[in-house]
Amino acid sequence: MAVSLELTKEYGYVVLTVVAYAFLNFWMSFQVGAARKKYKVFYPTMYATEAENKDAKAFNCVQRGHQNSIEMMPLFFATLLLGGLQHPVIAAALGLLYTVARFFYFKGYATGVRESRHRLGSLNYPAIFGLIICTASFGINLVIREAI
Numbered sequence: 001m002a003v004s005l006e007l008t009k010e011y012g013y014v015v016l017t018v019v020a021y022a023f024l025n026f027w028m029s030f031q032v033g034a035a036r037k038k039y040k041v042f043y044p045t046m047y048a049t050e051a052e053n054k055d056a057k058a059f060n061c062v063q064r065g066h067q068n069s070i071e072m073m074p075l076f077f078a079t080l081l082l083g084g085l086q087h088p089v090i091a092a093a094l095g096l097l098y099t100v101a102r103f104f105y106f107k108g109y110a111t112g113v114r115e116s117r118h119r120l121g122s123l124n125y126p127a128i129f130g131l132i133i134c135t136a137s138f139g140i141n142l143v144i145r146e147a148i
Contacts, residue, residue: 003142005085013092014084018077021099025073028066028106035062035110057112065109065117069102076128083134086141091134098127 035041039059041048047063048056076098084091105121 003145007085008088010088010092011084014080014088014095017080017092017095017099020096021073021076021102024099024103025066025069028069031106031110032063032066035059061112062110065106068109069106072102072124072128076131079128079131079135083131083138086138087134091131094127094130094134098124098131101127 036043036059039048039053039055041053041056041059041063048059050056053059076095080091080095080098084095101121101124104119105117105124108115108117108119108121111117
């Protein structure tokens with residue numbers, strides 16, 4: 001049996017949160033580009049090695065901060081977009097928290113000091129967990145609606 005969905009105007013907040021994260025991702029990629037130039041790590045090299053570059057750790061921290069955010073992006077987008085169908089304001093707020101926390105996580109990661117990424121950056125974990133709960137709630141409601 002098919003289920004039809006009607007998007008509320010509040011779902012626009014969810015869409016704007018995706019756009020905000022897209023801008024953050026672009027900004028992080030520009031930071032990696034600047035680090036490539038500064039530390040002389042040219043494409044297609046993904047990570048520098050100490051044997052080839054004395055600044056390998058500094059570059060790799062910037063690169064890894066961005067790469068870690070890219071690795072989490074599919075989960076973030078899926079839970080934000082699906083959970084936002086039932087809970088658009090909550091999902092958008094959690095998504096915005098996740099986006100801001102990811103900014104601080106990246107900034108901390110780029111310093112090379114492990115503790116720096118876990119100050120405000122660690123707020124991305126409860127935010128993504130909240131989005132998972134929103135998505136699970138949406139899925140459960142679909143199953144219940146289908147069973148009735």
